[in-house]
Amino acid sequence: MMAPETTVAIAANATTKGDVLATARVAGIQAAKAAATLIPMAHPVLVGNVYVNFTIADNFIEVEVGVDTVDRTGVEMEALVSVTTAALTIYDMCKSLDRTMTIEKVALWEKSGGRSGPWRRSALEDDQVGPA
16 A cells, blocks of 8 residues: 555656666566575475566555466465565655555465465455455
8 A cells, every 4th residue: 555646656657766667577576586595495496487567556556476387386485475575676666755655465366286286366365365
């Protein structure tokens, strides 16, 4: 969550630190590739594609990440590290504009592959996800 003026500044690329969303996208991609070095028990996996997308609303920016691999295990940790790093980058680049910003509702929405097979968060589970 953030002040509406902050989302306007980000959308207009009118912040003092440059293109916030482009920087957050690069940070998210780099973070997905570094997840195994950041999370002690995470398995190093071959990360294929990382998609970092943003949806700008009046008082928040939704960050959505998709990660592909052909490796033996899932890439949930890579996706979660990516999305939180992208959100933290937005926060870092805009904190001088808005000290009230919060990062909320970080969650895995769906996965496929890996040992446990496909999974998708239900609408009920979506309602139960609280602020991070």
